Amino acid sequence: MPIGSSLLSWPLLLVAGTLGVAAGVGGYAFAYAKGTSYLGNDPATCANCHVMSGQYEAWQQSSHHAFATCNDCHTPAAPVGKYLTKAENGYHHSMAFTIGGFPDVIRARAGSREVVEGQCRHCHAAVVDAMTAGGEVSCIRCHASVGHLR
Amino acid sequence: NVAEKKSEARNPTVRVVELTDDTEDPAVWGKNFPAEYDLYKRTTDMVRTKHGGSEAIPHTPTAQDPRTVTSQSKTDADPRLKTMWAGYAFAADFREERGHAYTLDDQIFTQRQVVAKQPGTCGQCHASVYVPMKKLGNGDIFKGFEALNKMPYSEAKQHFKHPVSCIDCHDSQTMALRVTRPGFIEGIRAFKASQGVQNYDPNTMATRQEMRAYVCGQCHVEYYFKGPEKRLTFPWSKGMKADQIVAYYDEVGFRDWTHKETGAPTLKAQHPEFEMWNQGIHARSGVACADCHMPYMRVGGTKVSDHWVRSPVLNLNRACQGCHKWPEEELKARVEAIQDKHLELREQAFDALVALIGDLKAAKEAGKTDAELEKARFLQRRAQFLFDFVEAENSTGFHAPQEAARVLFESIDASRQGQLTLRDPSFKPTVAVVTIPPPPPAPAPGIQPAALTK
Amino acid sequence: NVAEKKSEARNPTVRVVELTDDTEDPAVWGKNFPAEYDLYKRTTDMVRTKHGGSEAIPHTPTAQDPRTVTSQSKTDADPRLKTMWAGYAFAADFREERGHAYTLDDQIFTQRQVVAKQPGTCGQCHASVYVPMKKLGNGDIFKGFEALNKMPYSEAKQHFKHPVSCIDCHDSQTMALRVTRPGFIEGIRAFKASQGVQNYDPNTMATRQEMRAYVCGQCHVEYYFKGPEKRLTFPWSKGMKADQIVAYYDEVGFRDWTHKETGAPTLKAQHPEFEMWNQGIHARSGVACADCHMPYMRVGGTKVSDHWVRSPVLNLNRACQGCHKWPEEELKARVEAIQDKHLELREQAFDALVALIGDLKAAKEAGKTDAELEKARFLQRRAQFLFDFVEAENSTGFHAPQEAARVLFESIDASRQGQLTLRDPSFKPTVAVVTIPPPPPAPAPGIQPAALTK
Numbered sequence A: 001m002p003i004g005s006s007l008l009s010w011p012l013l014l015v016a017g018t019l020g021v022a023a024g025v026g027g028y029a030f031a032y033a034k035g036t037s038y039l040g041n042d043p044a045t046c047a048n049c050h051v052m053s054g055q056y057e058a059w060q061q062s063s064h065h066a067f068a069t070c071n072d073c074h075t076p077a078a079p080v081g082k083y084l085t086k087a088e089n090g091y092h093h094s095m096a097f098t099i100g101g102f103p104d105v106i107r108a109r110a111g112s113r114e115v116v117e118g119q120c121r122h123c124h125a126a127v128v129d130a131m132t133a134g135g136e137v138s139c140i141r142c143h144a145s146v147g148h149l150r
Numbered sequence B, C: 001n002v003a004e005k006k007s008e009a010r011n012p013t014v015r016v017v018e019l020t021d022d023t024e025d026p027a028v029w030g031k032n033f034p035a036e037y038d039l040y041k042r043t044t045d046m047v048r049t050k051h052g053g054s055e056a057i058p059h060t061p062t063a064q065d066p067r068t069v070t071s072q073s074k075t076d077a078d079p080r081l082k083t084m085w086a087g088y089a090f091a092a093d094f095r096e097e098r099g100h101a102y103t104l105d106d107q108i109f110t111q112r113q114v115v116a117k118q119p120g121t122c123g124q125c126h127a128s129v130y131v132p133m134k135k136l137g138n139g140d141i142f143k144g145f146e147a148l149n150k151m152p153y154s155e156a157k158q159h160f161k162h163p164v165s166c167i168d169c170h171d172s173q174t175m176a177l178r179v180t181r182p183g184f185i186e187g188i189r190a191f192k193a194s195q196g197v198q199n200y201d202p203n204t205m206a207t208r209q210e211m212r213a214y215v216c217g218q219c220h221v222e223y224y225f226k227g228p229e230k231r232l233t234f235p236w237s238k239g240m241k242a243d244q245i246v247a248y249y250d251e252v253g254f255r256d257w258t259h260k261e262t263g264a265p266t267l268k269a270q271h272p273e274f275e276m277w278n279q280g281i282h283a284r285s286g287v288a289c290a291d292c293h294m295p296y297m298r299v300g301g302t303k304v305s306d307h308w309v310r311s312p313v314l315n316l317n318r319a320c321q322g323c324h325k326w327p328e329e330e331l332k333a334r335v336e337a338i339q340d341k342h343l344e345l346r347e348q349a350f351d352a353l354v355a356l357i358g359d360l361k362a363a364k365e366a367g368k369t370d371a372e373l374e375k376a377r378f379l380q381r382r383a384q385f386l387f388d389f390v391e392a393e394n395s396t397g398f399h400a401p402q403e404a405a406r407v408l409f410e411s412i413d414a415s416r417q418g419q420l421t422l423r424d425p426s427f428k429p430t431v432a433v434v435t436i437p438p439p440p441p442a443p444a445p446g447i448q449p450a451a452l453t454k
């Protein structure tokens, strides 16, 4: 099971998700900035937010452009986890985008990093079986560029 | 507000005024580019980092120096500097550098202007000289450059209206970066020629990324004033490394001044940030000055370059995290780890240099002849230039840690060998001793001997 | 064939034999892990890089030394090494190191075994000693360690069957990494204690990533043999930096031997890769030895660690490009740029050290007393240890460029100050001179004085 989903707390996420869609400012941003994009899989919709455009361009240049879209890496594979993570991201990003206060150079939160790590293992289970036998190892320590050419 | 941000993003530059190649005043440019201008004005702010930035020190205004705030005096903080520069204007006043807003004032009011008559050349790096050069040269900046160089500073000053300003780095029509300083154009041409590239012209042949360092390399470089016409010259024709530069000075037989205590034909190095950066892994990786000192930031919905040029340690998220995903605290610790290690060597190399100066002074007072002192004096010249090169470089080792350590290694070796030659006339230094001719006797009219300028 | 790969992938480890904590022979492990074993066997290959790798030199077998191939002799290539080690076994034979397959043979057949009687302790890093230690200690590796340490090498050798092998790094049941060497366990405990962490145990407290360096740190470290029982000791209780280590030796009054030409109480440094790496930016970034020297590679459908442990310059694609997107040629050029700069300082520091040794020798021959020579001898000890620390470190500066330059800086300063004290008895060195006691008179039975071991 992807590591990421185990770390997210259910009640907190439900609240966050609800807020993200319904609450005043967040809701406006969500609708105006084509927040419904969170529900689909088209990477271009992530880039509706211009702050995502750098990552979008870097994704287009990356080795995974042909294999994986944003959600393949940034949301857990399990169906419930996927929409919860989207809700959480949606809330977080709408709030951040509207109110500001986020850094100019965005950095992944620890939780989203774990989601990504889980997704690597999800797709590459066969290949990394032997190496992960011993337990914790971070994929993006060595493969930082697979999703976004850096 | 999302709607506002979207419209800003679509329309980043509303041209409210017409800029020409003669528009000097940054406030006028600021009408078209308010974000950049507002940031540019913030270069007045003074914030200290562990080893950089700057600190506001209150100053009681006097007639000669009306500033109410200056930066800390380095010569007071470390008196070894006065020993190293004995007999030279720098011993009188040398301060921590601060933001671009102060470039002109700090030059005009430094005590170095009092103890020595400075030439107009100085203005090249402290004032907005593009328009003045054009005017003085009737449209030819090289002619204007020559005219300004030759004036005494007090006369040249009349032509200076602004500190470094938009037009010094930008083309008014396209806003493209542009090199406006003849000194850099000539210097980089000589450097490229040493690498086998002939007739190099940065304004037509450099990439945009290179220009993001070249505009800084117009000023953040080692230089000297060549000949009686005081032509601002970047000594790069043998290469940009400290030893290549000192070899150049040996070859042309140049000295900045004669050391008061020892009689050595000494050289002063200044702010070789461009040269040091050039030796480091960031330059090698194509990371330019502007990437760290003017990183992109969001203003409203647009991305602008942070024209509040300052220490990246005050701006780690934008300056570093685009490339390095480490937390800010960790990035700061990395910078400081490099700098602290660097300072350890700097301390030791400095003590060795001061010890050599002390030994030389004693030997001279004890009546040793010029011939007997020649080797040690030459080694002082070398040890000091190499030390000063690293000392004057303002990143405290960060721009090229291994190279900075290498230069300090060469410096301490020269100091210790100097001490050895004084105790043992048969000691053979590992570098060939070059005879430096005496300084030219007749100063150019209105200007003090080279011995007192810079 | 895709189907085959898929099945390999699903079943990467078919256990065909039962491994136990007593299975010494790598060929047996190889039945379960053929990919790792095949790669492990390739450590016999000898390929040269600009400054590393190794070169196969044909050798005419003799009774004492039956090897048909050795690596190049460093003492022949650079005779200054013989001057530096005069009176010590290293002067007789010191070669470029090569792959893990040779660890045992190269130790057995080095001329150092001929010119001096070596202790059993040596085996710790050249043979698979885990099972022998267990047997000799009745299950307690620390007891077995003590037993082996005390034997003469010729006796200990009877217990050695393999060069460094699977069981030295792995747990046979889980294949997890494991530290098996008491020397490392005690050394890292002392080091962590110096950092305020008590009772550190790498096998239970280290992360997996740390273990990817710790298993190497069992051997690629500076060491000495403590006391008459020749306990293998890593001198880390004051820290792992070269100066902290030499301060430790000063404090315990240890010398490896007495320099034949000068009488100085000298120290030999050995392969401090782990300590140097620890000072570099890669260690700080969590990049372990195995990341570069055993990078992952694809074999069939799975990823395995490349057990062909060798120079990463021979394997740039896997060793570096995961993290650095530069072309291989550029990566190679970066390694070499660091190394070339490093070697420049190395040359100069070496010449200074040899000059000090020459001056000291002359002074001794001229009849100077021990008291008159004490300062210079102490400075020789220090200059040499610091120089040798960097020289013996096998990455030619790469593992920590700024730190390596710093250590060479300290070394040349000590050499030059040594030369100064000889010419001027009133010269005060900047480091406190410590009196090193004479070596213990009575050698342990069967073993030569400390003066001739290592």
Ligand SMILES: [Ca+2]
Pocket: B052, B053, B054, B096, B097, B098
């Ligand atoms: Ca400053």
Ligand SMILES: [Ca+2]
Pocket: C052, C053, C054, C096, C097, C098
């Ligand atoms: Ca080798």
